[in-house]
Amino acid sequence: MPDPLGFTGAWLDRADQWRADSAALSAALSDPRARCLALDGIDFVPGDGGGLRWEALDPTDDRAAMLLGRDERGVGYFVREPHPAQRIDARSRSVMRLLPLLSAQDLALYGGARSLVDWHARHRFCAACGTPTQLFRAGWGRQCGACRAEHFPRVDPVVIMLAEYEGRVLIGRQPGFPPAVFSALAGFVEPGESLEEAVARELFEEAGIRVADVNYVASQPWPFPSSLMIGCRARALDPALTLDETELEAAIWVDKAEVRAALAGDMDAPFMVPPPLAIARHLLELWAT
Template sequence: MNWKARLLALDGLMPSIGDDGRLVWGTLADAAEDAELVFLGLDYSESESGKACFAAVPPKGDASPRMANPQLWSLMSTLQPSDLAAYGGARSIVDWHARHRFCAQCGGPTEIAKGGWQRNCTACGASHFPRTDPVTIMLVEYDGKLMLGRGLGWPEGAFSALAGFVEPGESIEEGVVREVLEESGVKVRDVSYVASQPWPFPSQLMIGCHAYADDDALTIDETEMAEINWYTQEEVKASLAGDGPFRAPPPHAIAHHLMHWWIHR
């Protein structure tokens, strides 16, 4: 029944793109004989009728910084939303498998289970599950201006919303307050939720928020940030259109949508 199943074509963790600009799908016959296959789900799109979709676990995962692969960022910007979602989910799960072939409890080898949504240790029997790390990404506003920053190692002129991992024991609101204070020295209040986005670098949930600052005096953490500036609504709007004082995040990033939300709310 292999003809009813599809295998996502990957080069390591890179997507394969066809002449039509869509993800390339093959059949299970394309998988290596000893490949670990992850069940991604059933495709009930207009052109399909419940075909099972799989992806093969690559030999190794990706521990490089998310900005280290400009080719991948360029490819992602060309994908349709449905393909971007499919690739993002597949990348996250197969990367997790590639980096968790050994048990964190005893060091023994693990094997794939439950269609790829679990790994079991063959030595101590411990079960391991894919993780998603919560990350707050926040628009900070003061007197009609927006705080945006450029991280260390980012291209010149590229600015985005500040972001950081939610630490154990923190609420989302507390994570926003702490991260903004650490990176910019600015105290914020009235934190509200806007939107979220899964982010496969390697497997995060970006939690988009908005907050107000009590002042605009900056004390930049130079171990994390190269620059932080305040921008007017007109400057943000012009940058999103490609003709402003900074390079805006790409359209597939939640920061891009948060900026549009801020302008049009």
């Protein structure tokens, strides 16, 4: 990738050994240097310098402190579990305008915390028997008190890809995109298929094209609410398009000159690129070099 991908490169050691060590975790929680990430629901609260706001652990807050990791000094960093009565809208994009305030490392740390808080908000009850679950492993799991089933945070794999045909790549837009913005096509990986099969299926379902030679490029965690974007390329066998209009509003083939113009912000470019945080933009940058 030409530049680091957004939401990657968190600066904390995840300290997995603390998750199952009650004595070490208790010591970390009682350490006066311990810090807690300030959130407004699921969005971060900007600090004085525009980054994340870290606060001392409030002993009056009865919500569990979930471990994000430790720094090089051994100081623990935490985030509180969501309040049971609090409604979490994990797909809200209201925080998007604030994300550029964060450094790359803080952005990665916030993305992980956001996904963790959201997962707990959506998994208060056991999927096996319906009994309320309790947090364990310092926030990296929930356990059922009745059937003892254990549940752990998950991510949803999503393939996002550029199909290429004779020096052009395929990009599309959904109805909810900002005006003129086109992006790489994407879709969730389904049970029982490989990444290569998911790329081929999604491109055929959404755009009606058959592809071969699927290759992995890079991946990116995407905390809206908790996906892993898996960037790929593929070679289209034919450029004729048949769009699934429930998924795509439009799709076009563009060449490198057109992609470079869009990346440069040229007003005469045939489309606008996704924001710098999105892996789709990085895929286009890499392809156009």
